Amino acid sequence: MRKVRINAGKVGLVFKNGDYKRVLTEGAHWVRFRESVNIYNTSLSFTSNALDLEVFLRDKELTDLWHVIDVLDHEIVIVYKNGKYSQTLTAGRYVFWKGLVTYDFTRADLTKIYITEKIDKAVFAKYDLHSHIRVFEVAAHEKAVMLVNDEYVKTLTGGTYRFWRNDTTIKIAKADLRQLQLEIAGQELLTKDKATVRLNFYAQYKVTHVEKALLETKEYEKQLYVSLQLALRAFVGSYTLDELLESKEALAQSVFEDSKDIAKKLGVTVLHCGVRDIILTGEMKDIMNRVLIAQKTAQANVITRREETASTRSLLNTAKLMEENEMLYKLKEMEYVEKIADKIGEITLTGNSGMVTQLKELFTTK
Incomplete structure (x- = not known):
């Protein structure tokens, strides 16, 4: 016989000739010389091959120390360790020790499309869980129609939408609601x-x-x-x-x-x-330019004729007044003499007659 001590947070499994015999919990224990003891840390999950696990499960004293989690093919189980996310379990059987660590388990059915389980949004970002989720983003200025297996289900407003990933087809078509x-x-x-x-x-x-x-x-x-x-x-x-x-x-x-x-x-x-x-077009632009030029030319001609007519009428009125008033004629004559004189650089006069008479003879005809 020999004495074996199992410390707090540890569990011992006794084997004889390779066969499992019993479990040892915290404290001092006597074991026979032909028996061996494997010590396990209860803060870690228990790992073993499938055959040994079936043998262990026959011992109720041992299984009372375990969380045994069976995950079906269409399921996942999210494991929380002391309130914090630890891992996501896929199909299989898993064993966790009770006592030292507090475990919580959330089981999800992947045959559904909607995530109805109570899962914190921060956990969705974990890689081993994220691979089981489909995510669709709809902006605040958008609306989207949701199609499940190509059938309309509902209209989505702005937000983030998550669905379990499975064989069901989910499509999202979005429309921008802005102007x-x-x-x-x-x-x-x-x-x-x-x-x-x-x-x-x-x-x-x-x-x-x-x-x-x-x-x-x-x-x-x-x-x-x-x-x-x-x-x-x-x-x-x-x-x-x-x-x-x-x-x-x-x-x-x-x-x-x-x-x-x-x-x-x-x-x-x-x-x-x-x-x-x-x-x-280029050809039409040339035609329109020619039309515009013709229109403006015609308008200019009309204005010119109008001004010529007004000028002629003014001359006629002036001539009539000068014919009726000799003094007005003399004044007009002197006005033109003045204009002509502005164009002449030098004038030569003789002493045969008066200066005014000679100027008149130079600028007027008999």
Whole structure:
């Protein structure tokens, strides 16, 4: 016989010729010389091969010292050690010692999709648990439709959503709820008088019916783009180039009215439409420039003729007044003599007659 002491936090298993005999707990124990004792730390999990474990489980005294956790194929068990996450157990049998360490176990059924178990969010980030979870993020400005096995289940608002990972298919389709802008750039269209113009157009819209936009419509933004494009073609094709250039606001309003009912069926609401640019092609630009030059030339000619007519009428009125008033004639004559004299550098006079008489003879005709 020999004496063996088992300290606190330890457990001894007695074997004889390789066969398990009994368990020794804290204290002093006598064992026979042909018996061996394996000491185990109860703060650690117990590990053994499957055959030995089945033998150990026959001893009720020993199993009373254990947490025996059987995990099925479709399950996981989350282990907490003294209130803190320790590990995630997959299918199999696990043994933990009782007493020194406080263990808590949370069992989860992976055949479900929803996580109904009470699990702290911080634990989801642990690698061995995270691999069993599907995570979907929906931003605060978004809504999403959730499809399970390709069937609509519900609409999700902003947040983080977690589901158990299994054979069930889960899909999330998201829509942005903010005000969005759709650009229709560089559209070459024909007017009623066969002139080619290039239009840059925009529309502002919002998704107002998420289920209709994502479930009943395929690529709602592309369909909205096409509806706006067709409305543009219809309007431009019914106006001449001159009428179109004068009707930008009418164009935007017409496209808005034509597209809003179609947009409603797509699950969106058109808020505003506008024409950014109407651009003429190179040939049309040259033609319009020539037309503008011709118009401005014609306007200039009209103004010139109007001024010439007014000037002639003024001269006629002046002539009539001078004919009726000799003094006015003399004053006018002196005014022109003064103007002519400004252009002459030197004047030579003789002494045969008076200076005024000689000047008159120089600047006037008999």
